[in-house]
Amino acid sequence: MEKELMLDTVLQYLAEKRFTALRTLLSDQQGADLAELFDEIEREKLIVLYRILPKELASEVFVEMSPEQQKLLIDSFSDFELRETLNELYTDDAVDLVEEMPANVVSRILKVSAPEKRRVLNELLKYPDDSVGSIMATEYVALKKRMTVADALDYIRAVAIDKETIYTAYVVDDTRQLVGLVTAKDLLLSKTDAVIGEIMEENVIFAKTGDDRESVARMFDKYHLLALPVADREGRLVGIVTVDDVLEVLHEETEEDFAKMAAITPTDKTYLKTSVIETFFTRIPWLLLLMISATFTGLIISSFESALAASVILTSFIPMLMDTGGNSGSQASVTVIRGLSLGEIAFRDAFRVLFKEARVGVLCGAALSVASFIKLMLFDRLLLGNEEITLTVAAVVCLTLMITVLVAKVIGCFLPILAKRIGFDPAVMASPFITTLVDAISLLVYFSVAKSLLPI
Amino acid sequence: MEKELMLDTVLQYLAEKRFTALRTLLSDQQGADLAELFDEIEREKLIVLYRILPKELASEVFVEMSPEQQKLLIDSFSDFELRETLNELYTDDAVDLVEEMPANVVSRILKVSAPEKRRVLNELLKYPDDSVGSIMATEYVALKKRMTVADALDYIRAVAIDKETIYTAYVVDDTRQLVGLVTAKDLLLSKTDAVIGEIMEENVIFAKTGDDRESVARMFDKYHLLALPVADREGRLVGIVTVDDVLEVLHEETEEDFAKMAAITPTDKTYLKTSVIETFFTRIPWLLLLMISATFTGLIISSFESALAASVILTSFIPMLMDTGGNSGSQASVTVIRGLSLGEIAFRDAFRVLFKEARVGVLCGAALSVASFIKLMLFDRLLLGNEEITLTVAAVVCLTLMITVLVAKVIGCFLPILAKRIGFDPAVMASPFITTLVDAISLLVYFSVAKSLLPI
Numbered sequence: 064m065e066k067e068l069m070l071d072t073v074l075q076y077l078a079e080k081r082f083t084a085l086r087t088l089l090s091d092q093q094g095a096d097l098a099e100l101f102d103e104i105e106r107e108k109l110i111v112l113y114r115i116l117p118k119e120l121a122s123e124v125f126v127e128m129s130p131e132q133q134k135l136l137i138d139s140f141s142d143f144e145l146r147e148t149l150n151e152l153y154t155d156d157a158v159d160l161v162e163e164m165p166a167n168v169v170s171r172i173l174k175v176s177a178p179e180k181r182r183v184l185n186e187l188l189k190y191p192d193d194s195v196g197s198i199m200a201t202e203y204v205a206l207k208k209r210m211t212v213a214d215a216l217d218y219i220r221a222v223a224i225d226k227e228t229i230y231t232a233y234v235v236d237d238t239r240q241l242v243g244l245v246t247a248k249d250l251l252l253s254k255t256d257a258v259i260g261e262i263m264e265e266n267v268i269f270a271k272t273g274d275d276r277e278s279v280a281r282m283f284d285k286y287h288l289l290a291l292p293v294a295d296r297e298g299r300l301v302g303i304v305t306v307d308d309v310l311e312v313l314h315e316e317t318e319e320d321f322a323k324m325a326a327i328t329p330t331d332k333t334y335l336k337t338s339v340i341e342t343f344f345t346r347i348p349w350l351l352l353l354m355i356s357a358t359f360t361g362l363i364i365s366s367f368e369s370a371l372a373a374s375v376i377l378t379s380f381i382p383m384l385m386d387t388g389g390n391s392g393s394q395a396s397v398t399v400i401r402g403l404s405l406g407e408i409a410f411r412d413a414f415r416v417l418f419k420e421a422r423v424g425v426l427c428g429a430a431l432s433v434a435s436f437i438k439l440m441l442f443d444r445l446l447l448g449n450e451e452i453t454l455t456v457a458a459v460v461c462l463t464l465m466i467t468v469l470v471a472k473v474i475g476c477f478l479p480i481l482a483k484r485i486g487f488d489p490a491v492m493a494s495p496f497i498t499t500l501v502d503a504i505s506l507l508v509y510f511s512v513a514k515s516l517l518p519i
Numbered sequence: 520m521e522k523e524l525m526l527d528t529v530l531q532y533l534a535e536k537r538f539t540a541l542r543t544l545l546s547d548q549q550g551a552d553l554a555e556l557f558d559e560i561e562r563e564k565l566i567v568l569y570r571i572l573p574k575e576l577a578s579e580v581f582v583e584m585s586p587e588q589q590k591l592l593i594d595s596f597s598d599f600e601l602r603e604t605l606n607e608l609y610t611d612d613a614v615d616l617v618e619e620m621p622a623n624v625v626s627r628i629l630k631v632s633a634p635e636k637r638r639v640l641n642e643l644l645k646y647p648d649d650s651v652g653s654i655m656a657t658e659y660v661a662l663k664k665r666m667t668v669a670d671a672l673d674y675i676r677a678v679a680i681d682k683e684t685i686y687t688a689y690v691v692d693d694t695r696q697l698v699g700l701v702t703a704k705d706l707l708l709s710k711t712d713a714v715i716g717e718i719m720e721e722n723v724i725f726a727k728t729g730d731d732r733e734s735v736a737r738m739f740d741k742y743h744l745l746a747l748p749v750a751d752r753e754g755r756l757v758g759i760v761t762v763d764d765v766l767e768v769l770h771e772e773t774e775e776d777f778a779k780m781a782a783i784t785p786t787d788k789t790y791l792k793t794s795v796i797e798t799f800f801t802r803i804p805w806l807l808l809l810m811i812s813a814t815f816t817g818l819i820i821s822s823f824e825s826a827l828a829a830s831v832i833l834t835s836f837i838p839m840l841m842d843t844g845g846n847s848g849s850q851a852s853v854t855v856i857r858g859l860s861l862g863e864i865a866f867r868d869a870f871r872v873l874f875k876e877a878r879v880g881v882l883c884g885a886a887l888s889v890a891s892f893i894k895l896m897l898f899d900r901l902l903l904g905n906e907e908i909t910l911t912v913a914a915v916v917c918l919t920l921m922i923t924v925l926v927a928k929v930i931g932c933f934l935p936i937l938a939k940r941i942g943f944d945p946a947v948m949a950s951p952f953i954t955t956l957v958d959a960i961s962l963l964v965y966f967s968v969a970k971s972l973l974p975i
Binding site for chain 1: 547795962
């Protein structure tokens, strides 16, 4: 059913108090779709609808809802209902919830939680936002080496309902050190009397709680994982990350990078849900900063004012030179930023990257210069008869292009690597900053070349 | 073991012909890591190493290797070995392989394949590159409604080894219509005599073979899927997509978008593996195109030559105005491009987006104008005593800023939506093109405002 039609039907059933029909209708839906639907529904109706849902579906929907709607529901919950809802959440989802709620809701959540749950939550909340610890769940299946396959399957059947995944089970020793893993496929394909210690895979890929969550996401891609165990500093198994969390991390990190590269402060909200004022505040600081930087480029023009007054034709090439320099720099910087972000480029490759961009810069600069020269001399001068464009003017423009493109490529590749080295996010070294810097350089080069070749 | 150390050890063992030690060493490694390692190894040694690997690990490594290395191996295979290797591949991996190989290798692959495999391959190769059909595997578990859980588990145990996932099994009727799904968790938690038709989930999310692979990738994120069934036009189940393929699709699509936004032709190769010449050819066409576009901006300057000669101070604001316009436009375009790409914005939202960007544009324009005005009048004129900056000049600059930022925001949000509507990739409407266009507009606005306010 189309989303709009669904919304209308739900509201109509609700108005007519046809609760049984409503429950049947809603029960057939996916949690994520209902969460989207509920986002459009006002407070009082939302609370009624939520209570109509079968319990399991209700908690699926709750996890997927926006923090605003979650807060509305929590405010309507009794302590008992809140505890029930929290009990249905995996720890990673509970941590997400706590991080999004205002202080008074958080203290209520912690108050109604069982002491053990509260302890785990407090523990997980200590991990930095971009660490693996902050996205892991603590509900995993842990087996012992001496179990048989039949024991393991029985154990999994008993605990499955509470675990985030049962398709990978981890084998730990008596001190909770991770010693191996078995997949549900291994268990199904092995004889029931086989011993876990003999069928388990021993070379287990794992992450540490402090690892960067983005680097862990890349491990899922590389090793085709469904889940990854997480160990603390002492090597004890403390949690797992599942592939659905990784999809979310990748989504967030990618959008953050796109935003930073366009000089926008990243936000979690979707575009249409962000207010005009919020959008304004994600953009204006960067525009201001870049505008102020660009005034320095203006200073360069001012200081060559007499030269420009003497040969106004020079002014008309400024946009082309600035744009080409900026584009050349962006190409290099975005390529290198992605390479750094994907772990394909490291600081030790700095020299290789520089040397490569220098060669690409020479090639691009030469090609653009030749194209410009032909355009200037054949098209502008011969065809259009523009007498101001002398051979010397063409030479000034082409030489400037050559140098600017080369410098832009070198700066464009080097600044992101440098930023990463000194602990900044390379993504902010993308187009806008590189462009501003390259603009200034291209004008300096332009006027210097002009002064030495032209009688000004 | 560190990668460099591992490489040295492997080469040393190989030189000393310690094949048993080598096999033990390699067997402990992950397929993806060995593929990376093998990428650094020359042809003759590669062939020897590959044959040392246990069969299962060998095919894991084969799938992960670069097309160049795969071709080296295939050329060294007998027809029998090639058939054996192909038999180990899932159809989606086989399709990837065939797509990367030169024609003579492809015809050899098809020749040695069993007729049924050849038919399936030929069928899958017909799907467009960006469709779900091109990334699906045909190895899935299909159950019947009348089976019991015990039947289903027995069946899965029998066929598991050949299936890409056994954690989601699909239920089909006699005409292969998809009627439901059961997860391995459902099977493990149900009584063995329960009937599949009764425990299966009936509201199955599925894709069609012709669906866009990126939109399908988003479904995995939204619904937390591990696998997604794919139906043909008649609704018959023909394949599955698994979450590991989706991670790869997301990775490729994201990098493609980043490249396009920086005016680079996307490529599959990593930065350090792409040659200087290849890099040059991914960049030069766009630089040329953008350079030519930017010369039109130069024409605008030329046509206001006399105005500029009369008031050279105006020239010094050109970089700031152009850059600020470009940055404002990029912010809007990148935001909207991402919204379109994630399906958060559709064509029907065009008016809402335009209205929103217009308001953000007014706010940003006003803030930047006020900041500029203060800077020009207080800092430049009063503090630095720059007499050329009159109140009128400041007014011209601030009015231009206001208009340019507004126009840039509107164009920046509208062009990507328009591009999508007429079937182009919105990503090419990103920063470089918007910048070039906005540059021209900002100068036109600037000179028009200047002409009407200043005595030039």
